[in-house]
Every structure is written in C-alpha cells, then in structure tokens.
Amino acid sequence: MTVVGLDEAAVTAWITELGVGAIPPLRFERIGNGRSNLTFSVRDSGGARWVLRRPPLGTLLASAHDVVREHKILTGLQGTDVPVPKVLGLTEDPAVTDTPLLLMSYVGGIVVDDVAVGETLSVERRAKIGASLTDTLASIHAVDLESAGLNDLASHKPYAERQLKRWAGQWEKSKTREHPGVDELAARLHRSVPAQVETRLVHGDFHLSNVITSAEDGHIVAVLDWELCTLGDPLADIGALLAYWPQAGDAFAGPFMASTLEGFPSRQELAAAYFAATGRDAAALGFWHTLALWKIGIIAEGILRRVMNDPRNAGKTPPSSKLVDDIIERALAVADEAGL
Template sequence: MLPGVAESADNSTRSEARGIARPAVDEWLTAHVDGATAPFDYTLIAAGGSNLTFRVTDAAGHQWALRRPPDGHTLPTAHDMHREYRLMSALAGSAVPVPTCVAYCDDNSVTGAQFYVMSFVDGHILRDRASCAGMTAADADVATDSLVDVQVALHTIDVDAVGLGDLAKRDDYVGRQLKRWRDQVERANIRDLPLMVELHERMTRAKPREVAPPALAHGDYRFDNTIMNDDYKIIAVLDWELCTIGNPVADFAWSMLYWTDPGATMFVLSDPPTLEPIFSRSDEVIRRYKERSGFDLSDLPYYRVFSWWKQACIVEGAYARRLAGATGGMTSSGNVHDIATRVDRMLEHAHELARGVL
C-alpha cells in the first residue's frame, strides 16, 4: 500500500528499515537511479498491511519511494512488484495520474525480493478525519469530484492503447475474483470459515451478467490511495497491487466501502475522512459516478455483498501473515486475533446485505 507517498513524521518509522539489506541496496541505487548519491536514509511508511514502501533520501536530499513485498510469509499470486511497475509505466501521461517509475530490480539477491523505485510525490493524503483539518465544504466537493473523475477515467481508458490488453482475461471478472480470494484463504489454511464458503457459493450462483465493458479495475481505489495537490485535485494514484482487467461497476462498489456515512454501523477504516460533515453522502457519490460513467448500476447491491466478502478474504490473508510473523506496512502492536474478529464481522455484514439480493 501507498507507493510514492508523502507522510507526516508520526506516520513513519526510521531506525531498522526492515526489508532493506545494506550495503547492497545502496550500491544498487547508486548504479541504477540517475543522480542518486550515497549514503541513503530509508524511512518505512507505516501504513497498510501488505507491501513495504520506503521514502529514500540521498546525501543531497533527493527523495524517491522504494517498494518491495513484505519480508516473511507471503501468499501465492500476491505482491507482484513487476505488475505494479508495468501498470504505472503504462499509465504515465494518461488521464490517470501516477508516480514516475524510475528503476526496477529483478535480482532477489540484492535484498531478498524484487523491488522498484519511483518518484516521491508530495501532497495531501486524506487518511482520516484529522487529515481534513482546514478543508472547506468546497474543498471537499473538489476532492470528491476528482476522486470520481479519475476513477471514471481509469474505467474508460483503452487498455489496448496503453499496452495493457494482455494484463488479464476480460470476461467473468467476479468469477475470477471469487476463485482467487477463496483459493488464497484456503491455501493459508488458518481456520475454518463456513460463512465465507456459503457466501462464495451463493454469489457464484447469483452472478449478474456483466453489462459494462471490461476495464482497468484498480482493486483498492479510495482517498487514502491517492495524493492531492493544494487544490485537492488528485496528482497521483497509488497502490496498484490488485489492479487487473475487470468489471468497473464491481471496482466502483469496492471503492464505496470506504465512503462511510454518519450513522454507519460497519467501517473498513477506523476513522474515515468522509464522516466529516463537509463531505457529500454516499448516494451523491454514486449519482456522480453513474452520470459521468454512463454505466448501469442496478446490480450495485450484489457487488456490495461481493466487496465485503472480498474484504474479509483480504483481511484474513493479513491475519495469516501476522500469525506467520510478517507485518507488511502495519505496526505489530495489538492483539493479532482482533484481525480474525474483524474478518468474522465483515462476513456477517456481507451475509446481512445478501438478504433479498442473493
């Protein structure tokens, strides 16, 4: 999570720089990144529960971002660094703003895994309500418009024209996703999740016909995976780990999990910025996306169920990694079994939403 980010001091940790093997990484940067001068300082950006992202500062004060998989246990098909690098490279100069890709290391011997380097994009990240301090209702509306407009741009980009036509299959996105996430949970083999299995089977039987054309589906698009300028317009979209070719309506439904309205009983984020009264409510965001994309959203209730189920599967993967000793970008404080409780609550919420839908 969070490639190319800017962060405040209280969101980063220096010292250990786990996942960075010195002096090998220093030597690689000096040889492959133009203008990079040793020694380097590595600051782990302590956000997210998956890939590790570091702010790299050289002797002259130049900054880049370095991204690599978590150190320790990982699940098959996860943490594909080259996929992220390819996606951002392909989108450079498009209507979807991304950090500039600088260099890629495919030699695992350097630091135990492949990694890449990109530009460090400075700006605002709306992670929580505190990050909205000083924003007006007009600012929030600009940010909302930008969030919707960039997602519509992503969902309508010509994948063949940008060289991503072979990124994935173009049909049965939900079927592929249902299989992928159930398989990952079952490979981890941490515990029995009968509700996960039940919902998987019901969603498989009730899959709606895909009416929107296949598109780039980011897989985790939301405010805190974007960077905004001082006008609250998006200047970089981050975290391309889950991106594929898929159903844009399902991808939009996933994004709406993170748009929490006041009074909601189930949150993904612990302190979502959209709880601030300056932001529009979720039905207005849906209206804007529908109007600007032109897509039929009549199956959105199904995709909400699917999204909460998928969220539970992903968090179960984070639980498996924590039990195995890997933390990704998360701090390791707190009771690891609280993660399992979150998974259970997400599955129960999906089950409730499924009434009358599946």
C-alpha cells in the first residue's frame, strides 16, 4: 500500500545511505493521533525500527510545522536531562521529498493517548506518570540555552505579547467562521498580561499524549512533538498542561480524557508539584491556563481548516467545530475563575 506524503523508494534510498543500519526494503506506516506534523513508523527487513516526521499535506501557514526547526531543537537537547529521541538525519533534498524529513530513533514505551490505553495501567502506574510529567517539565525549563545552542531559537521579547499576536494572526488565517468567544478571550488576555521575569525553553505543546512512558515503571522516556517549542515564560507550559488535563467532574469533555481515570493527579496537584519542584511563583497561572485553552481552540480550528482543504490530513478522530466551541467555552470559564 502506498503511504500518502512519502516517495517510498526515494526515502528508502536516503535512509539506507545514512548509515543507521537499515536493511531494505523498508515499510512505512503513519502512526499517532497528531494532525500537525505527520509521523511515520519505519521498519526494515531485519526488524529494526525508526520514526520519520514531515509537515502536513497541502498549503501551510508561514512558520508552522517547521521540521528543520524541530531538528535544531532535538539536536540541542541531546545530552541534556530532557528525554528525547536521538536525531539521525534531516533532508530537504527535492530528489527525496517535497518537504523536509526528519528521521529519529524509535523509543519503546507507552503513549497514553486515549482512555483505553490508560485503563490498561494500574492506579499506581498512573500516579507515577503524573509525577514524572511535572519532573520532566521542570527539566525542560532548566535547560541552559547557551550550552544547548538554543539561545537564538526565538525572540527574547516578552512571551505573552508574542503569543497573543501570533495566535490572533493564526486565527484570522485559519478560521472557518466568526467566533465571538475567541475575540472576547483575546481582549481579556491583552488586558491581563503578567510581567515576565525569566526566559526559558518552552515546549509549547506539553501534555500526556506527547510523551512516551516506560512500560516498566511509568517514568517518561521521551518528550515528542517539539514543533511549537520556543523561548518564553515557563509558566506557559504548566498552563498548557492544565489545559490538556480534564479531570473527573469537569463540565467540559474533550479529546484527551485519559487523565480523568483514577490515579492520575488533579490539575491542582499537578500545579502544586510543579511549583514545589521549581520554586516559581504561581500567581500568573490563571492567565497562562486561559491563554493555553484559547490557543488550543485556535489550533483545533486550524486542524479543521486543514482537513477541509485536504482530507488526507485527518487523524483518527475527525475534528469538529463543536470541539472548538467547547474548548473556548472552557477557556472563558477559566478566565472567569482567574478574574481576567
């Protein structure tokens, strides 16, 4: 079966020539729930396995889904305390591909990307995964930017203002309809921007579905999907983790429901563990939680737009305008709770 988005013969030749020990023929299979950069499993005839990434199909917004940038980030993180796959190759050769391709090592383990996977884990294992999430996030925010070669990854100007400008622009370029809630949140966030006291590496999309956990003890063995990584306020990441973390009793459902299972920490417990580990001030957390939900709503709208433009970009769960509406409704509720 032909894999959409790859010239299998040309990519096979490229991987074989990298010297990673690949024995052709190679088999390619799209994996994961992601609808941003596309991820493929690569297997050779000897049983070895790798992971390949490329941007989505069709027309993309400027600066979005930059696989070359993702390569720079992962290369910089090699040898740090942040668990990431090993970078094996990058190609922009038009004889191989129409977009950049990034080859990485395969990391075995469990990705808790739906409730069914979470239900296979013990309550104790779920608790260990929750604890490892905040420890891993703290390690990301402790990266020395200079030694990792990432000090020039992005602007050092105040992050909140940059995010508000960027995602308001993304909304205008990708929206499928008008949405008063998105506009109201933008206005409320603009009025409530907190002062930035430090500039750190920010993952930009850190949540349960974007990490691989050990099959033995639940600790995180790899952090994935670095395409939104930038420099900025580290509280943005803990706000995003909470935004992607539904818990039992929430009025709003969503696509990331595994965290509602017994054993996973509550949002309050996650935040408390992060701030205890890092010693940071939690005063602005409500702002960053709200901004993260607003941004996720815009991202979901962008996915909807991409699938409308090219149905080949659809993942396992078809996007919907109702999902965007639910996320924005939850963002407004969090903004109310935070007094924004």
